[in-house]
Amino acid sequence: MTDDADGVEVEIEDEDGAADDPAEDVEAEGPTLVERVAEYDEDLAEEVADVVSDRNELAEDVEDLEAEVEDLTERLQRVQADFQNYKKRAKRKQEETEERATEDLVTRLLDVRDNMTRALSEEAGDTESLREGVEMTKRELDRVFEDEGVEEIAPEPxxxxxxxxxxxxxxxxxxxxxGTVAEVYRPGYEMGGKVLRAAQVTVSDGSGHDGEGGEDE
Structure with a gap:
């Protein structure tokens, strides 16, 4: 039941004679409700029509937003899957690169081993030939280190x-x-600015150092 513009109570019943329930679906009952309200109050009918129109627009907006959320969710899932695949590919590529680098290094060290084997196969009495073989092996090994960017750490006294x-x-x-280096006990090595092995050194106690600017006796 409602009041019209003149303050007269108006009871709006449905086709079965029951009063309309405000909680019912306005989208389904809206057009009928507007027409029936218009019989008593055209201004109120226009307001009801506006409410129904707004409600329909909101329902469409909700559907659009739900569709957009679903689309974004699917796209996010695809991006996550692509990222996981990228990480796996990058890891495999890194492992393959490291494996190839190791294989290349071992291949070059095989020549060093061959030279060492030839040096050891020389006659025991031929000391000079043995020395030359060892020196050649060391030069070959030094070339491998140089190619790999390995540098010796051997500080001067x-x-x-x-x-x-x-x-x-x-x-x-x-x-x-x-406190300064007296002698290198065992040289160290560094590669690409990273110390692979520190040089073992002895340091001076300064007992034999007169110091700069000392007077002659």
């Missing part, structure tokens, strides 16, 4: 020690300034 590149073994008597 008197060089300041570097804890990142030098491993101090002990302190010895030396003419070098105190």
């Amino acid at each position: 008197g060089t300041e020690t570097d804890p990142h590149r030098h491993e101090v073994m002990l302190q010895v008597e030396s003419d070098e300034p105190e």
Whole structure:
């Protein structure tokens, strides 16, 4: 039941004689409701028509948004799947690259081993030939290291020690300034700026160093 513009109560019944339920689907009952309200109040009927129109537009917007969400969800799933596949491909490629690099290095070291084998096969009494064979093997190995960017760490005596590149073994008597490198016990190696093995060195205790600018006795 509702009031018309003149304050008169108007009961709106459906075809079965029951009063309309506001909770019913306005999209289904809307057009009938508008026509019946228009019989009593045209202005109110226009408002009802606007409400129904707005409701229909909102329903369409919701459908569009749901479709857009579904589309974005599918696209996101495809992107995630593509990314996972990319990671797998990148990992396989890295493993293959490392494997090829290792194979190449081993192949070049085979020549070094062959030279060493030939040197050891020389007659035991031919010391000079054995020495030449070992030197040739070392030169071949040095070429392999050079090709790989491997550099020797062998600081000159008197060089300041570097804890990142030098491993101090002990302190010895030396003419070098105190705390500097006295002698290289075992050279180190670095590759591409990364220390593969630090050089083992002895350091001077400064006992034989007079220092710069000292007076002659």
